[in-house]
Amino acid sequence: MPTDKVYKTADDFNVAVIGCYSKLQGQVSYFTECCEYRSDNLSLSAPTAGTQDRYDIDQFADKASNGILESAWANFNNGVYRCNLVLDKIDAADFDATLKKQYKGEALFVRALTYFNMYRLWGGIPMTDKVVTVAEALKIGRSSEQQVFDFLTGDLNQVINENMLPSSYTGTDTGRATSGAAMALLGKIYLTFHKWTEARNVLSQLIGRYSLMPTPDKVFDVDNKMNDEIIFAVRFNKDVEGEGHGYWFSIINLTDDTNQTKALKECYKDGDKRKDLITYVKVEDKVCVMNKFKDLKSATYNTVGNDQIILRYADVLLMYAEALNEISYSNSQTSDAMVAxxxxHTRAGLSPVQITELADQDSFRKAIMLERQQEFPYEGHRWFDLVRMGGAKEAMKAEGHTIQDFQFLYPIPKTELERINNTELLWQNPGY
Structure with missing residues (x-):
């Protein structure tokens, strides 16, 4: 059906924007696979017929024909297409201007999040801010790092500066992208590109705007999913067929080849409440559920109600501390970085870190890196944190992998290289 016949009313565009969000449900498993197995959080002891691609990611035996990477590339780009379709059509529609601005802001946010995740996996990727034909798509080349940065920050700064998104929602709209989500994502992008001052400036606006839950387990309460700590999450609904989340959260066969690494299991101090969250509890014969995402009312694949948290306040605090430390190390116990x-750290039931333990900028950086590993296992952060903070080679060497700089990125999928068939537009990442 022609799109000009479909997208006319506010209801039409609401459905279209929800379609943008729905693509994120498929995306979260891809970047979690490409982040957790890649890192020193998870490992596979041996491949099976169904886990070879994942095993290759875990072992740094990357192939351009990896099915996970091929599917991820296609899924991400389909998500971008949906966002661009909204943005292409919405100005011509006739409905409430405030609502129209919100829908545009949501599409810009989801597009920025999608392209950001693609960049973290592959580096510069082909980007477009409008709907293109298949023939036109074949002529779009890879963007430079600067072009990616300008695209992402341009979208999000537009959302923020033009007040496109509300600070919160009520009722069934709860969980849609907010102004705070746009700021948190922008801060993470600035950190990734090592723009420390810009990161500090935007993240500082979120300090005190959200709050930490009293204990770590409360963050993941399925009966209070959009709690005060959550800034943005991909929503899942176990009561709707096909809308449950099962990849990380539910069924783990006790004979599965997936293992938590020694590095993860031993990174916690005695008394750290977060350690209990990475253990598995038995629900029924040969089925166990990770405490962190426990939803005991549902113990079958794809019927878990947990959302996939993308941005939360603990992340903002640690990103803020990271930006401040990179700008200028402070040896004060009461510095903003130390307080964050x-x-x-203390929310986990531990005594405060003392500045005397962090003698210089590098030791402070490593403390943040460790805190992030303890706080965010299985949330899709660890590999990206290691790469951004310069700890990937050391961490992977401890896991028995000697890696090279080119392995910070994945190979461009073979299917895409063959489709474009022009190395001046789309070329393989060096080393592959």
């Missing part, structure tokens, strides 16, 4: 770090 200890807010997360």
């Amino acid at each position: 770090l200890n807010a997360v």
